[in-house]
Amino acid sequence: MKATETQQADLLSLTNLDQEIARSKSAINNLSSGAQFSELRTIQRDLAAKLINARNALDSVELELKRSEADLSLVEQRILKDEQRLNSTNNSKDAQGIQSELASLARRKSDLEDIELAILDQQEMARAAYKTASTDKTSVDEELSSGEAANETEIMKLRSGLDLMANDRAQQVARIPAELFELYEKKASRGVPVARLLGRECGACRISLGASALNEVTALARDEIATCPECQAILVR
Numbered sequence: 001m002k003a004t005e006t007q008q009a010d011l012l013s014l015t016n017l018d019q020e021i022a023r024s025k026s027a028i029n030n031l032s033s034g035a036q037f038s039e040l041r042t043i044q045r046d047l048a049a050k051l052i053n054a055r056n057a058l059d060s061v062e063l064e065l066k067r068s069e070a071d072l073s074l075v076e077q078r079i080l081k082d083e084q085r086l087n088s089t090n091n092s093k094d095a096q097g098i099q100s101e102l103a104s105l106a107r108r109k110s111d112l113e114d115i116e117l118a119i120l121d122q123q124e125m126a127r128a129a130y131k132t133a134s135t136d137k138t139s140v141d142e143e144l145s146s147g148e149a150a151n152e153t154e155i156m157k158l159r160s161g162l163d164l165m166a167n168d169r170a171q172q173v174a175r176i177p178a179e180l181f182e183l184y185e186k187k188a189s190r191g192v193p194v195a196r197l198l199g200r201e202c203g204a205c206r207i208s209l210g211a212s213a214l215n216e217v218t219a220l221a222r223d224e225i226a227t228c229p230e231c232q233a234i235l236v237r
């Protein structure tokens, strides 16, 4: 088939454009899949679970603290009452009984105070753990949402680039005779349709032409279409 040198150059330019379009589409597909965020999403899920556990642990320590405070307050009320009773009794036997009860209440109070101190320590640790989990979760949330926003922007940029390239392509195709374009499409469906001959190497399959194939190609008139014997790409000389 014949094609002027300009038409051959047009075919080469269309090939380059189509490759660019294919790269953009594949980039859009990759970005749209969101696969690049899957690791971060896993981390986010783990941190969310960690945060819930930390919150539950803190709640339960705080509940325990309330119980311990209530127990302590009961004992303190009992002590106060017993002291009043002790002050108002004249009966020495009663007084002995009250004193012995006061002694056991004092031991109980001391035990409860120890327990409360231990719970306060636990509360401090649980609060710190909750704060850490919360900070970690927030930072991953932010990283993910800013990553996704940048991703969206990139996809939009690529899409508008694709629109421009589609217009450009329509204009280029309009310049190419129908029969030649048909040949182009047929070759494009199998691989790289058009490539430059670089020295003796086909720019599509990168295989060097043998001496006789090269002779045939170089002997062709400039407006005759040359074809790579290996990959069937149109060779632009």
Ligand SMILES: [Zn+2]
Residues within 6 Å of the ligand: 202, 203, 204, 205, 206, 207, 228, 229, 230, 231, 232, 233
């Ligand atoms: Zn080739």
